[in-house]
Amino acid sequence: MTTRPHSQQLRSGCYSQSGQIYLLTVNTRDREPFFGRFETGRLVVDAFRKAQEEQFAHSLAWVVMPDHFHWLIELQEIGLSKLIARTKSRATVTFNRLMQREGSLWQDGFHNRAIRKEEDLQTVARYIVANPLRAGLVTKIGDYPLWDAIWV
Structure with a gap:
């Protein structure tokens, strides 16, 4: 059996690549x-x-739902785990200050999927921003205020 470089890191979620x-x-x-x-x-x-x-x-695109978020990004000079840790931390600190509370807001970890070059990024972005429609929060995506995509 041939092992691909970084395959163990990919399975454990600790490998990420700048520009991906x-x-x-x-x-x-x-x-x-x-x-x-x-x-x-x-x-x-x-x-x-x-x-x-x-x-x-x-x-590239994102939506913030009441209990989760989806974020389509091109990773720059940081690992995924550090990016998510900083993002969670920033949101938590300001949320807790605003709401005068303490404690974590987030589940441990995160889900990630590397997008292959041949995938249509606009299709992925449409899936992301349509999340409020599928959840029944709005009847038109324009009515939901917490989303954006570079193609719009």
Whole structure:
């Protein structure tokens, strides 16, 4: 059996590659709807923007749902685990300060999928931003305030 380079790291989720495009999904602890209000959802958006300003990730599309987020990124000069840890931490600190609470907001870990070059990124982005429609939160995507895509 031939072993590909980094295959063990890929299986364990600890390998990431600068310049690679990833679809990331992060759930809240016990699927609590911490981000059901526009004001609290914007805290996650601010964490996405900070990651882009620091040149850790180039955001291609995202949606913040009440109990999770999807984020399509091109990874820059940081590992996925560090990017997600910083994003979770930033959102948690500002959320806890705003809501005068303590404690974690997020489940441990995250889901990621490397996007192959032949996949249509706009199709992946449409899937992401249509999440509120599939969840029944709105009848038109334009009615949901917590999403963006570079193609729009």
